[in-house]
Amino acid sequence: MSGGAKPRIGFIGIGAMGWPMAACLLKAGYEVLPFDARPEQVEAFLAEVGGTRVGSLAALGAASDVVITILPTSKVVETVLFGPDGVASGLRAGAVVIDMTSGVPDQTVRFAEALEGQGAALFDAPVSGGVARAATGELTIMAGGPDALIEAAMPVLLTMGAVIRTGGLGSGHAMKALNNLVSAGGFLIGIEALLIGARFGLDPETMVDILNVSTGVNNSTQKKFKQFVLSRSFDSGFPIELMVKDLTTAMEVARSGGVNAPFSGLCRDLWAGAAAMLGPRADHTAVARLSETLAGSTLESKT
Amino acid sequence: MSGGAKPRIGFIGIGAMGWPMAACLLKAGYEVLPFDARPEQVEAFLAEVGGTRVGSLAALGAASDVVITILPTSKVVETVLFGPDGVASGLRAGAVVIDMTSGVPDQTVRFAEALEGQGAALFDAPVSGGVARAATGELTIMAGGPDALIEAAMPVLLTMGAVIRTGGLGSGHAMKALNNLVSAGGFLIGIEALLIGARFGLDPETMVDILNVSTGVNNSTQKKFKQFVLSRSFDSGFPIELMVKDLTTAMEVARSGGVNAPFSGLCRDLWAGAAAMLGPRADHTAVARLSETLAGSTLESKT
Amino acid sequence: MSGGAKPRIGFIGIGAMGWPMAACLLKAGYEVLPFDARPEQVEAFLAEVGGTRVGSLAALGAASDVVITILPTSKVVETVLFGPDGVASGLRAGAVVIDMTSGVPDQTVRFAEALEGQGAALFDAPVSGGVARAATGELTIMAGGPDALIEAAMPVLLTMGAVIRTGGLGSGHAMKALNNLVSAGGFLIGIEALLIGARFGLDPETMVDILNVSTGVNNSTQKKFKQFVLSRSFDSGFPIELMVKDLTTAMEVARSGGVNAPFSGLCRDLWAGAAAMLGPRADHTAVARLSETLAGSTLESKT
Amino acid sequence: MSGGAKPRIGFIGIGAMGWPMAACLLKAGYEVLPFDARPEQVEAFLAEVGGTRVGSLAALGAASDVVITILPTSKVVETVLFGPDGVASGLRAGAVVIDMTSGVPDQTVRFAEALEGQGAALFDAPVSGGVARAATGELTIMAGGPDALIEAAMPVLLTMGAVIRTGGLGSGHAMKALNNLVSAGGFLIGIEALLIGARFGLDPETMVDILNVSTGVNNSTQKKFKQFVLSRSFDSGFPIELMVKDLTTAMEVARSGGVNAPFSGLCRDLWAGAAAMLGPRADHTAVARLSETLAGSTLESKT
Ligand SMILES: NC(=O)C1=CN([C@@H]2O[C@H](COP(=O)(O)OP(=O)(O)OC[C@H]3O[C@@H](n4cnc5c(N)ncnc54)[C@H](OP(=O)(O)O)[C@@H]3O)[C@@H](O)[C@H]2O)C=CC1
Ligand SMILES: NC(=O)C1=CN([C@@H]2O[C@H](COP(=O)(O)OP(=O)(O)OC[C@H]3O[C@@H](n4cnc5c(N)ncnc54)[C@H](OP(=O)(O)O)[C@@H]3O)[C@@H](O)[C@H]2O)C=CC1
Ligand SMILES: NC(=O)C1=CN([C@@H]2O[C@H](COP(=O)(O)OP(=O)(O)OC[C@H]3O[C@@H](n4cnc5c(N)ncnc54)[C@H](OP(=O)(O)O)[C@@H]3O)[C@@H](O)[C@H]2O)C=CC1
The missing domain is CATH 3.40.50.720 (NAD(P)-binding Rossmann-like Domain)
Known part of the structure; x- marks a missing residue:
């Protein structure tokens, strides 16, 4: 050049x-x-x-x-x-x-x-x-x-x-995978929290609003839950197979380094399990459907 | 009144x-x-x-x-x-x-x-x-x-x-516990990601910087990781027993409602396990020490 | 009397x-x-x-x-x-x-x-x-x-x-629940092992035979896998809701005692998630269907 | 030949x-x-x-x-x-x-x-x-x-x-790893059950006796718990690093086949975390020490 x-x-x-x-x-x-x-x-x-x-x-x-x-x-x-x-x-x-x-x-x-x-x-x-x-x-x-x-x-x-x-070399790819791991973990725990709260009687939209001004805030509470999950549109444009690919990369980096990360491991396995259930081309936000299946409950906005 | x-x-x-x-x-x-x-x-x-x-x-x-x-x-x-x-x-x-x-x-x-x-x-x-x-x-x-x-x-x-x-009545308390659940999950997955990346050779401070401008951002990446973990000060002022109390409350709300939430369950159990290991008065940010023990690796800032 | x-x-x-x-x-x-x-x-x-x-x-x-x-x-x-x-x-x-x-x-x-x-x-x-x-x-x-x-x-x-x-008083009930916890854990890990091996190319019946003469033996490998899962009959007569009840009891005993048990917790949550997916009256051996859904693979006997 | x-x-x-x-x-x-x-x-x-x-x-x-x-x-x-x-x-x-x-x-x-x-x-x-x-x-x-x-x-x-x-070719090695996965899972869930029961007031030796005549029986309840854990001898002769090697092999077979197995994944990660905590040469039965650390409780035989 x-x-x-x-x-x-x-x-x-x-x-x-x-x-x-x-x-x-x-x-x-x-x-x-x-x-x-x-x-x-x-x-x-x-x-x-x-x-x-x-x-x-x-x-x-x-x-x-x-x-x-x-x-x-x-x-x-x-x-x-x-x-x-x-x-x-x-x-x-x-x-x-x-x-x-x-x-x-x-x-x-x-x-x-x-x-x-x-x-x-x-x-x-x-x-x-x-x-x-x-x-x-x-x-x-x-x-x-x-x-x-x-x-x-x-x-x-x-x-x-x-x-x-x-x-x-490769550190950008490692970082990208790890960023998505943190993002995917925040998504999953947030969805489970909404499912728990909704069954208790809390309004999902209100919960998202509160998370967003509290310590529970993360990228998914801000940019994904109302937009793609509570709206039931599931159309963020990022397919679940690409997310699973990144999570798998993150866990391979962990494994090569001999780092044990049980919480991340379960995170990957649940996302990958959702992809197996929903098909690889499902939107990544549809991982919420696996959480709903396991919870025995659905997240519908009350409003 | x-x-x-x-x-x-x-x-x-x-x-x-x-x-x-x-x-x-x-x-x-x-x-x-x-x-x-x-x-x-x-x-x-x-x-x-x-x-x-x-x-x-x-x-x-x-x-x-x-x-x-x-x-x-x-x-x-x-x-x-x-x-x-x-x-x-x-x-x-x-x-x-x-x-x-x-x-x-x-x-x-x-x-x-x-x-x-x-x-x-x-x-x-x-x-x-x-x-x-x-x-x-x-x-x-x-x-x-x-x-x-x-x-x-x-x-x-x-x-x-x-x-x-x-x-x-009680919905404020439920919401508070669920907020802390999402916060605690974001903390844990973030720490594991830092441990994986650090062993690969990434600098922990740089990783936090990148998470903070990427989709991996959450309250802990912004306000806790550099401040209390990478600094090794572990002095946020919020003790781990109070965090575990909130996570336990969240899981009791889940249980009463019959909502199964495997990722949240593991989150609580790891936090509670850390409290058992560290003592109830340890700072909640010291949960990172359990992740380090399991990972076989320590998070020290390179800079 | x-x-x-x-x-x-x-x-x-x-x-x-x-x-x-x-x-x-x-x-x-x-x-x-x-x-x-x-x-x-x-x-x-x-x-x-x-x-x-x-x-x-x-x-x-x-x-x-x-x-x-x-x-x-x-x-x-x-x-x-x-x-x-x-x-x-x-x-x-x-x-x-x-x-x-x-x-x-x-x-x-x-x-x-x-x-x-x-x-x-x-x-x-x-x-x-x-x-x-x-x-x-x-x-x-x-x-x-x-x-x-x-x-x-x-x-x-x-x-x-x-x-x-x-x-x-109550210790019989505690013991019964804990026995079923150990049984349920052995079932779940065994089914996942069969799924992993079957995709690799191992014959499920042969795997069960080998587990039964090796250290992998447990009550489910001996009395349930061929009989109710590989046969696809799923008719042991013990419904999944009763198993989930016992696992829930075990985890309540854990919680009252302040004992953290992450592996047991995930075990219960996966069984309970299966019950949510399959309905409470499904046979408990049908929990294998959740493992299959997550694995993206089915356990059919080759013979 | x-x-x-x-x-x-x-x-x-x-x-x-x-x-x-x-x-x-x-x-x-x-x-x-x-x-x-x-x-x-x-x-x-x-x-x-x-x-x-x-x-x-x-x-x-x-x-x-x-x-x-x-x-x-x-x-x-x-x-x-x-x-x-x-x-x-x-x-x-x-x-x-x-x-x-x-x-x-x-x-x-x-x-x-x-x-x-x-x-x-x-x-x-x-x-x-x-x-x-x-x-x-x-x-x-x-x-x-x-x-x-x-x-x-x-x-x-x-x-x-x-x-x-x-x-x-290789199927013997795959089977061996999977056998040890099932064995390791049965060990871990059994130890957690003993910890839960012991805190409740059940005698560990009695619990093992009951598991051994009930559906909770597995190879570890029969041949390892009293012998190596309750006796506190931790001297089975099989070091934890070899068990972790087999579990890691099992999970690599899973990964190559694209089989998601969340329960097995957590099992491996906890065993590997125990090896990180205890050192690779610790006896594999000492994995119980990690469970004890997380539980906040110790398994000592009452008799
Ligand atoms: N979408 C997002 O929000 C983000 C995506 N990424 C990452 O960016 C990368 C691209 O993602 P994205 O743009 O969404 O994916 P797309 O599938 O939209 O785009 C990939 C393009 O590459 C083409 N392609 C596939 N195979 C070949 C080939 N053999 N030769 C030439 N072209 C080929 C595809 O064509 P065809 O459709 O025919 O396969 C498609 O047009 C991925 O690694 C993803 O993980 C990163 C950040 C965000
Ligand atoms: N700290 C934080 O960042 C946040 C805390 N919270 C929540 O707020 C609540 C209070 O937390 P925090 O202020 O940090 O806790 P502190 O321990 O600092 O304050 C609690 C106070 O209550 C006193 N107290 C305890 N028992 C009694 C009693 N029987 N009668 C009268 N006073 C008593 C304590 O005294 P003593 O010290 O003698 O026990 C202490 O001064 C908790 O529920 C916590 O979860 C919520 C958001 C953030
Ligand atoms: N099945 C098994 O292999 C084992 C079961 N157990 C335990 O044994 C217990 C019984 O299980 P199992 O026999 O399988 O269950 P069943 O459902 O077959 O039997 C329970 C019986 O109780 C009846 N019943 C329910 N509610 C009432 C009521 N209010 N008044 C009077 N009768 C009522 C049921 O009637 P209806 O059908 O109308 O509800 C049913 O006939 C459970 O606690 C189970 O966990 C223990 C070991 C093994």
């Missing part, structure tokens, strides 16, 4: 998150080469937002100074980078891959090592904030990897959000 | 919370009769803040229009109200007891029924916000009980904080 | 357990007065097995030297004993109630105290062994209460099974 | 289990080449029991028709087989390695594949039964791998115990 001119950016994964993030880059004046498994998605993006059409992953690799991936899982990132005619087959020496997927630390280290041989680099920069903050370029970006690499990429990253350095 | 004049307030429990709350009432012009198990505590309050000395609980009952209790547990409230020469023995018809203790809903209903016979009333109004917001009169007050009763007491309550109506 | 002659026995609860137990008494030469909420059940027993018809609970009380209760819950025992025209209203001084229900220790103590006033006594003697061992008079009977009382009743008890003394 | 003559057996791991197992082979007339990390242990075995001295792992490999490994972990097996001058470097085409270690299925498959290249084979045959049944040649042996391979080795295996076929 040379000094003066703006790098040309291959952008892979024009999904719920990727679309608005790629749009931020275009708005900031970068040349963007969008790519996705669904060609019609790329065409829609080219038509509605802009960018340069590219024929294949190998071609994208060859044409890009920076490649951004924001895909469902590290497994998909592996296919995209190292599969037949993948990005790596075209990548130039000096190119940098920024993996913004919520991925698995171990894999990330493997990917970086695999690219090293051809003079290319990779670091992890997963995001928090959801679709809303992706649209306004106000994501929190957790960047893990060598200083020089991340410094050089800073202008690109800052276009999409605020950057926090987490440490070495 | 008659219309025009300001009611005279018997105030029982001049502790960490009670002292600043009684001070707010005095500042607002109420006549306050402070009482506590420790006479020297009352003397200190009279000397430093003000109020009217009263000789006994029965005398306090006889002299008060409103009696406020903010005591460790419902059991202590019972002794204070109904023990030999307790408040009830002196209480006048028309007097109102406001129990601001974090108490047990069932007991609250029993207390109110017991007072009804002598023409007095009781409702529950526990608080959230801790010592800091008690001092500034900015507590969140969860008031449960008959409308007319609470309306009449509103000026008194508003002196100490904002009031949210939770429903019938 | 006087010395020489055989006492006349009022027997309340001619259900799955009570029928064969009352039959054992008749076979041993006791005069038995059967009673049940369902008159047709009593008529069937009188016709098929024998006994003396009695018109009401009060009449039964008046006519009996010994009253045996084996009913769903302590709540039902309370109604039967102390409800309008209940057993207690007729009971003579010197009569003894043996509560063989799987009951709640606290309540048992209350019942005994209530009968004391009229010169009657009660002790707890719940049973283990199920319908099969009830039929052959080989139950395990856990007797809690004063020595003299139990000694005097020993001939009656020995007719139905072997007696183990557990200690004071 | 040719037809007629008895195979010559290299035996690696002359520990608590390996010593009596190798002794069984010698008694049955096999030539045994004992090996262990501690030379003095080998010398003691040669002097007290018999066998043929061998200079190195490579020499053992070259001289053996069958190699048996019964070592702490799959990691140790890997070093022994594939480390510098390891067994594999000397192994002849046609030789068979029988891994009787409680190992990890994935690794077992890897080891077998690695040996295939040189015409040698490996299968897993871990054991259950402990030191006592190892001495009498009455172990339960769980054999996983190709039929022909296991059939050929059957005479050797039968010398040490009864053989149950579990399926393909």
Whole structure:
């Protein structure tokens, strides 16, 4: 990634998150080469937002100074980078891959090592904030990897959000998974509290209001309970399988480090059990349905 | 509690919370009769803040229009109200007891029924916000009980904080316990996440910073982890036995309602296990020490 | 209960357990007065097995030297004993109630105290062994209460099974609940192990065979997994609501004693969650269906 | 392993289990080449029991028709087989390695594949039964791998115990881990039940007696509670780190298969937490000390 001119950016994964993030880059004046498994998605993006059409992953690799991936899982990132005619087959020496997927630390280290041989680099920069903050370029970006690499990429990253350095390679992915663990735990305990209170006779909406001005406040009490659970809409846009993926990553990081975390373990298992019950594409907020099944009670807003 | 004049307030429990709350009432012009198990505590309050000395609980009952209790547990409230020469023995018809203790809903209903016979009333109004917001009169007050009763007491309550109506008798106490359940769950999962991340190599302070701008944010990540855990001070001022009391109350409300809540159950049991390990007077933030014991790892800030 | 002659026995609860137990008494030469909420059940027993018809609970009380209760819950025992025209209203001084229900220790103590006033006594003697061992008079009977009382009743008890003394009043009920806790825990962990192994490719029947000759053996691996789960018959005859009742009793004993037991707590909550999902009348072995739902996998025998 | 003559057996791991197992082979007339990390242990075995001295792992490999490994972990097996001058470097085409270690299925498959290249084979045959049944040649042996391979080795295996076929490669190791999961779960719930009952006033010895004749019976109630816990001897000879290893293996099998097992997960985490608290070399029965710490109570026999 040379000094003066703006790098040309291959952008892979024009999904719920990727679309608005790629749009931020275009708005900031970068040349963007969008790519996705669904060609019609790329065409829609080219038509509605802009960018340069590219024929294949190998071609994208060859044409890009920076490649951004924001895909469902590290497994998909592996296919995209190292599969037949993948990005790596075209990548130039000096190119940098920024993996913004919520991925698995171990894999990330493997990917970086695999690219090293051809003079290319990779670091992890997963995001928090959801679709809303992706649209306004106000994501929190957790960047893990060598200083020089991340410094050089800073202008690109800052276009999409605020950057926090987490440490070495894979540490961004570890942090992202742990953040989601804390978020998922707060969601689950909050839902159980609402179920207990509702059966006692408390109004769920009132309970959420009180939690939000008390020590019980968390991101889910503020942004998810009324919006997606009490409304029964269950449409936050973040599917439960992705949440379970992150929780599983968090527990794998725990296991590799030999850290025993019983409360987190049960948290993951209940979320994963809910995904087994509801199907992987259910919205993550529908985990409340498992809590309701076990509780023998339903959370309906009284108002 | 008659219309025009300001009611005279018997105030029982001049502790960490009670002292600043009684001070707010005095500042607002109420006549306050402070009482506590420790006479020297009352003397200190009279000397430093003000109020009217009263000789006994029965005398306090006889002299008060409103009696406020903010005591460790419902059991202590019972002794204070109904023990030999307790408040009830002196209480006048028309007097109102406001129990601001974090108490047990069932007991609250029993207390109110017991007072009804002598023409007095009781409702529950526990608080959230801790010592800091008690001092500034900015507590969140969860008031449960008959409308007319609470309306009449509103000026008194508003002196100490904002009031949210939770429903019938005992519902304030239920809500308070459930709030602490959500708070305690967020604390525990957050500590485990920090332990997992720290062993991986992430800096605990940085992790807290990132949680605080991400979906992992909760009251403990914001106000407790750096302050009391990473600093190793463990001196928030709220002892673990009071937290365990509230969690136990929450699970009793669950049980009476027949609501099964496995994640909350484990949360309570781990907190209670920590209290068994650390002793009841340990600070509640020291629950992290149990997580550390199980994890086989310690959370020390790197910086 | 006087010395020489055989006492006349009022027997309340001619259900799955009570029928064969009352039959054992008749076979041993006791005069038995059967009673049940369902008159047709009593008529069937009188016709098929024998006994003396009695018109009401009060009449039964008046006519009996010994009253045996084996009913769903302590709540039902309370109604039967102390409800309008209940057993207690007729009971003579010197009569003894043996509560063989799987009951709640606290309540048992209350019942005994209530009968004391009229010169009657009660002790707890719940049973283990199920319908099969009830039929052959080989139950395990856990007797809690004063020595003299139990000694005097020993001939009656020995007719139905072997007696183990557990200690004071209520201790039989506590022990019974704790036995079922251990049984329920062994069932649950065994089913999860089968689910894990089956997905790996192990044959469930073979796994049960191996557990049964290894350290994994327990009562459920021996007597329930092949019989009621792998066969998919789910017809052991012991409904899940009764198991959940016992587990709840065990956890109440824990709570009153201030004993924290996280593993038992989760065990109870998962069983209770299964009952909420499956309905209270499902067979207790169908708890496997909750484990299957959470696992995302089913246990079908390959053979 | 040719037809007629008895195979010559290299035996690696002359520990608590390996010593009596190798002794069984010698008694049955096999030539045994004992090996262990501690030379003095080998010398003691040669002097007290018999066998043929061998200079190195490579020499053992070259001289053996069958190699048996019964070592702490799959990691140790890997070093022994594939480390510098390891067994594999000397192994002849046609030789068979029988891994009787409680190992990890994935690794077992890897080891077998690695040996295939040189015409040698490996299968897993871990054991259950402990030191006592190892001495009498009455172990339960769980054999996983190709039929022909296991059939050929059957005479050797039968010398040490009864053989149950579990399926393909690694399935013996999976089964062994799952057996220990069920055993560990039964231990933990039993100890918690004893703690609850003891605080209530029940005698621990009596409780164990009752469990043993009731549905609460399991291997731990029969063979471990009085012997190692109530006696406070904690000297079963099986260290907690080995139990935690097996539980971790079981949960890895669960994870690879995508099976969610919340109760098993908590079981593993509590055992692993106990190992973190007590140190890896503590006896596995000392897990009771963690339960006691959390319960705030101790299990001492009253008698
Ligand atoms: N949604 C959210 O709120 C947040 C998501 N994240 C993380 O961001 C990442 C992306 O999430 P999100 O945008 O929601 O997911 P989406 O599923 O909406 O987007 C992923 C995109 O990648 C495409 N894709 C999948 N496989 C391939 C492939 N082999 N080659 C090229 N493209 C492929 C998908 O196409 P197709 O649809 O055909 O599979 C889809 O368009 C995940 O790791 C998630 O965990 C992080 C923070 C918040
Ligand atoms: N501290 C906090 O941050 C918060 C506390 N709460 C709740 O508020 C309540 C009070 O807590 P807090 O102020 O911290 O507790 P403290 O222990 O500081 O205060 C309680 C006071 O009551 C006194 N007391 C105890 N028994 C009697 C009695 N029989 N008669 C008269 N006085 C008695 C105590 O005296 P002694 O010291 O001699 O026992 C003490 O001075 C609790 O229910 C708590 O759960 C709610 C929100 C936040
Ligand atoms: N089944 C088993 O394997 C074992 C059961 N137990 C325990 O034994 C007890 C009895 O269980 P089980 O026999 O299976 O239960 P059942 O439900 O089969 O029997 C209970 C009987 O009591 C009757 N009954 C209910 N309410 C009343 C009432 N108010 N007055 C008179 N009779 C009433 C029931 O009638 P109706 O059907 O109309 O309600 C029923 O016939 C329970 O406490 C159980 O936990 C202990 C060990 C094993």
